[in-house]
Amino acid sequence: MRRALCPVETLYVGQRSRAVLSCTLRGRLDTGALSAAFDAVTGAHPSLRSRIGRDGEGVALHLLDEVERPRLDTRTGPVEDAHSAELNTPLSVGGPLSRAVLVSAPEGDRHLFVLSVDHTVVDGHSGIALHNELWDRYRALVEGGPGQQRPRTTGDPEWPVPVSRLLPPGDEAATAAYLERRAEEARRHPVELVPYDVTDPSGGEARIEVCSLNLDEERTGRLRRAARAVGVSVHALVAAALLTTARRHLPGDEPRTLGCLSPIDLRSRLSPPVPALVMVPAVTTHLQTLRVAPDTDPVELARTVHARVGEFVKGDGPYQEMRITPEIPSNPTLQLATVIATNMGTVPGPRLPEGLQAVDVRLVPAREHYFPAAGRSPVMACVVSFEGRLAIEFPYFTACFSPGFVRAFRDGTGAALAAFTDRTPEPSPAPTG
Template sequence: MSWDEEDLVRVLGASEQRFVRAGTYTGRSVTVVGDLDTTVLGAAFTALQRAYPVVTCRIAEDSTGRGYLLRPGEQPVVGMTASQGDPDVVRIPDSIDPAGQLAYLDVVLSARGRSRVTLFVHHSIADAGHCVELLSRLWDLYTDHLEFGTTTVVPHDYPQSLEWHVAARGIARGSVSGFEDVTRPLEVAVVPPAPAIAAPPSMVRPRRIMLDEQATARIIGLGRVPGVTVNGLVTAALLRAFASEKSGVTGDPVPLGCLYPVDLRTRLEPPVPRAEGTNMAGLASFAAQVDRSADILELAERISHRLQRDLAEGVVQQSVLHFPNYYGPTRIHSLAGHVAVTNTGAVPAFRIPATITLTDYEIVYVSAHPRPSAGAAAAVTFLVYTFEGRLTVGVLGGGDGDRLVTAVRDELTALAEEAVNS
């Protein structure tokens, strides 16, 4: 390995290693309307880099592909990039590279009073909760700079992995992972080595379905019915949408397995602040014969009950300790073909000056160095979040994209109507 030992912060945990091979960055992109001051925003990003030193760190790999979190190298830190362009386009920063730094800020400006601001953070050091915390802090710093001309930051410590937080609370690995319902036999296959010439960075921008505020409020209201949750309702709707693609003309029930992350920050004792953990999501699973002719509330209730049971019994809290058996070179099980649902909840209201408005928010992903996968991919991935009172679902994969997007919209619309009739 070509770094000095004093540069090493720590070896990445299994919860973090999953995102090393492809160099995965998770992006939070907002559309800005109004007078965006890029000089001030650039200063705010510089302050953010000082406040959260982990974003200026880098990741190195050994000959086996294992990732190591390193302190910043000798190269200058890359600040915000900004230039004219189409604000409807999310751009990949030219310099994006985990061996350089772990967060980038790109701004697309236009003469129409609209801009796009995208914060990219390497997924090994930030999940949804941590990434949104960084974006929220960026807008805090921007507003402070406009109002006071400067700001004072205190550097945070490096965040720790979920494995570290679990061990610190005395949680031990149990006899079950919680993924048994979606586990398949591992088909032995040799993962192709990384290409000699690195592939250029690539972006995935999920297709989105956005409900209006009224439909969203109705679904949230239905989620207060005893025995169900909003997460259970939306997950049920998404499973039904995916089943509609598989059931064909017969409409027979479709066996589906669902795997989804559960943010453990508030479920550990003591709780973990957002910026003190990297990927703080345990995993939960659910499997069922999805019958689209059956009552969606019954399916939602089963999903909700299963998660509540697995949390009460501590299964989700220790699930990360089973990750080496399912991800990476030491895996002995497969999760191939599961339906992935990532529900990041409500996006907080960002503190911004009166001179601008944020009119849209979306999640994107960038592979800084795309490589063949070292593990089985999901059959489809759904991203769920609420921004300014509007429920949004992003769709990744799943076969016929147009049909699946339509099916998701239909199921969510029907769910909102179910709320009216309840």
């Protein structure tokens, strides 16, 4: 049993990228119930218990048999090191497209759960929804409520339809003209990339690491209110902070052309909307180039970013970008940016049974191919607000950027966001009585 990949999904196969969701836990955890919950979600979503293989001239998802399907991997060890270990453990080529690992401290009261899913079958929104569904099933099993039955995994699975086949009707000539215009814009406005600071990529074992910027609820709330006060989204503020920080890592005082790539959720823009729990990559992208100098006003930069993204999503740009995605391998400048600013918005964390507490929830993108010899690349920032606390994750490869460089980039971004809130007066409380 198989399901052919559409051209857009096929692009993810070569990228070898994945969504890594993790949850640090404290308290009592029933390993057997968590294993059963993972079996239930992989039973409900055939893409998670599939592998990628050839299908004639194309590529397809091939359903794994019961012996090969992924199971929860449990072990005892240092919880603190487990996240980095999972980031640096790729999904096996030709193996399952999902992996779940639970690492518990020897004392048994601290745990780290990590769920890795290939981006060929998931995006940020569906990854978060999947993670929450797994813990919903776990809670139901522990509390003895509904949801204990394991889904049937025999017979023909219900494969999700590729999003590229759900787009509204398009005109081929209009799409060709859109592609030509986008390619011409990329030629006329080439963007500058942040140069790597590691001078000897061969020195030591290179690893994927991640540097985090975390705001508590109070600072997140202040940032949201500052965004509303100046008429922009939090995404635009974060993008402006990333761009101004990137500009400080380039020489000279003159304006430079920088690019900001923003993934755009298509699920809510289709008719009917595609639920978050449908395991397909359902994002397109918006690339904009901006002239940024060291003294560029970040609020005006945020206004420009906000206006351009808003104009883009109001038209047919998101659909056209999805239609031209297969052209990216032959023209990578269509998505070449100085910074990549994803934003999942405000999302709920997992709902857990009594006696188990989520200390930290994270979403980090990871991939297997990095190119230190290129000398420069975009800076990735994954933005998500779990339970009202904003976090920006900066994943990087140590043969390209050093830990000190990424910490400085994180701190610069944090300082820029703090400056936004400090310069924007808090609204006066509403009168009472």
